Amino acid sequence: MTVDYTERGMLKYSEKLLERFRNPKNIGEMENPTVVAEEGDPQCGDMFRMFLKIENDRIVDARFLSFGCAANIATGDVTVDLIKGKTVDEAEKLQIKEIAEALGGLPAIKMHCAVLSYKTLKKALAEYRKTRSGAGPQG
Amino acid sequence: MTVDYTERGMLKYSEKLLERFRNPKNIGEMENPTVVAEEGDPQCGDMFRMFLKIENDRIVDARFLSFGCAANIATGDVTVDLIKGKTVDEAEKLQIKEIAEALGGLPAIKMHCAVLSYKTLKKALAEYRKTRSGAGPQG
Amino acid sequence: MSYNSLGARVRVYLDNGTTTPVAREVLDAMLPYFTEKFGHPVFPYSLGLEAAEAVERSQRAVAGTINAKPEEIIFTSGATQSNDMAIRGVAYANRHRGRHIITTKVENPSVLRVCERLEREGFKVDYLPVDSEGFVDTAELERKLTEETILVSVANVNDEIGTIEPVEEIGEILRGRREKIYFHVNAAAGYGKVRIDVKKMGADLLSLSAHKVHGPKGVGALFVAEETPIEPVSYGYISLFKLRPGTENVPGIVGFGRAAELMAENFDRDVSCMRRLRDKLMAGLEEIPYTVINGPRGDKRSPANVSCSFKGVEGESMMLHLDLHGISVATGSACSTTKLEPSHVLTAIGVKAAVAHGTIRFTLGRYNTEEEIDYTLSVVPRVVEQLRRISPVKPEQL
């Protein structure tokens, strides 16, 4: 289609990314999540919904839904993998570049996907802190 | 070579012209011509020398030498053919376009070759008239 | 035939609007010109003349398919170059008469980028709106024409949504004006899909591309009607008609000529076959819930084009999933662009951004078969469902 690809090869994904895209491990709804957060906008062509199950400040399970391109799906999937089993404090330290690196790099124009999954995670963690602080200390 | 051909096919010669170029019938020196005339300039890349043998105001033989391209050789050859056996008066009526037509046409940028052979002929005929008038009426 | 990533030996190519495989006959025609008849067509020795004759044969072949004279055909490196040469060439040559150009909002970027360039150089360009099916508003065209207007550029077929534009009507309007207004038709997407007659269209310039009709990449043509004032936009050695310098791509041009001949010979059969497959594909896709067809139906649509928006699904993911099943298609998803904006064509016909992102373009060629459409229709619904299952966006909300 006549979209303006600025350069040939601009959309060359790493094998790691494509593998994640083809077989995401963490995709799908979650029953009874501790928190759910959403970022993005279908108008802009990409959107995440992230589900976290947190027990004793530890992320025991995480899943996500994605409306977006291959990079979107792959960054979501790898983000979830990177924080699963971690404490909330540890998860908060996750950096955007770790997401990209875990995928073997991202094409420049796809960096925004890593940013979006990062922001969704941050939002979910903030949401968790808020509900915790509202509910008082637990565990 | 990097001459500026303005258009592809600009130098497409007719079969008739090429045949004349390959096998000119009237080329070569002539012994004891009645008149000899020369036109053109090697500086400009083309030159003719024309020999006429004239008896009783009739061109009984004609030959030419050529320094020039294929069109030059062919126009010289056909010009000589067109006037051989004609009277001087008849030969004077020859037109440039008859030369081009007798060759099945000339590429536009080669018309100057027909002009040059025409001018050489004219010069030879004028030369003949001049010597005749100097020598008084003959035959 | 190649193996797809699932290991299946299937390859259904439904992106003929982007580029096409070269026809066997075309390649066969080209082959001698690489290794034996390799002369340079400007040289008047036998090898050169042979090459020149081949180029002229192609000129005649291409001219024949659009009712032009052979001398009115200039070979280029593709429709992109043809469009640039036509639009800037005529604009520069006629700027003394006026600096107003009219085109449409739905042109190919190869036209739009040139128009934007001309705007930066002081020309005024109007971009005509289109209706919800992509048809250019000819009444608006008439209103926009001024004494300053020197050029109108419209594609005869829209490459994204297949709309067949009323170019003959536009030609008629322009012919009715006192001052000559040059008419450029970008026929890259329409060639081989609709009949083209430059006389009937009243076109002064028309762009073509070989690789859209089973010819080779890197060759196009520009028709320039005799007497059209036009300036070159590139410079150099050997200027053919003083417009397009450089050694001609002889094998490519020979291939284009043969592709044009094949296109003409097979036109009726190809078009009716593509139309049948198009309608079958369209009907099958429409059975998928929350699916919208973009562009018109029936005779006013390119027989080769099916543009479809699957709500709640993102196009690039869809395209790559179909690729895993061996099906090649294009997407209008913004996710594949640097601008991250949805297709300007879909926007122009009023498709909401969230829906535009889920657009897939299927385009047919001479070599597609009914089985391929059956296979495609067996795969697409599954992929759509799979992607909707993982999507946070509900199609019914769009």
Place this chain on the structure above:
Amino acid sequence: MSYNSLGARVRVYLDNGTTTPVAREVLDAMLPYFTEKFGHPVFPYSLGLEAAEAVERSQRAVAGTINAKPEEIIFTSGATQSNDMAIRGVAYANRHRGRHIITTKVENPSVLRVCERLEREGFKVDYLPVDSEGFVDTAELERKLTEETILVSVANVNDEIGTIEPVEEIGEILRGRREKIYFHVNAAAGYGKVRIDVKKMGADLLSLSAHKVHGPKGVGALFVAEETPIEPVSYGYISLFKLRPGTENVPGIVGFGRAAELMAENFDRDVSCMRRLRDKLMAGLEEIPYTVINGPRGDKRSPANVSCSFKGVEGESMMLHLDLHGISVATGSACSTTKLEPSHVLTAIGVKAAVAHGTIRFTLGRYNTEEEIDYTLSVVPRVVEQLRRISPVKPEQL
């Protein structure tokens, strides 16, 4: 192999400076990209990625032959387009710094026509003189450099008379200047004949053409060093590096890549073979009375070039007579041009017009053999004698 007009089955191609036959290996490399691997290289589905990878492989191959980075290689439709893009592109991008350009009197028309265009647009261009062997006057270059100078363009090898120009010395001079002066080298005639190293040359831009090195027509490359400010000179869809829009000629680019590899692999053998044949041909031709070799001898001359003026003979007739004997050569005769002026290169080195008209250029390629040279040397003296016999111009008078 083809029959010549005398019916003989001989074909000695000695016009490799104009264009070359495509190498068998090159054609073989190209073939799959017409019919199987025919994807569009900007599309990220498998067929497209395969095409993109092929293009990138060619970038690496070409880059490797000139000591550049792959990203510094832009594919074009030929050296003519490369030259236009380089010279106008850099001129436009740097016009704020100055409008002075330096080139030479012996450049290819694809450079000269662009420079003349820039003069019409208000740039000042100096054309450096050359000596009697065609060497550029570097002292004059130094004198002509001003604060306003933004670009110098010189071919590394002269295509007519084979002079190997002192481009490294020129690069050195330019590097010594306080203000950056961009250096463009047109290497269309030098590629495969002399070693090219853009770093050693100090070249910021370098033009190449595939069809001069047994690659296909219609493909070239422009090397643009990173950070070089350059503006596009054409506009449209898909701008690679924002410089050269349009669908890439994938099979052609693959062919160029393969041709570059072959050129590099065979460089030493090819060059020494061509040099041997060149010297043999030159020695044989010099035995013909009243014959002048144009350009230098030995290491400073392209191994592929023999330029010879036969006094008293006109070049076009000579070329066509040799063609009748199955030998293809080029001529510098004005008779083949619209301007009817002798070659600007021969004029620049001081060859008198009457002699220049009798100039034949023999250019060698990888596939020429010793037998072909023997055959040529058996034919040329006869043709020269035949034409002198019918010529009114006596060689001894020139």
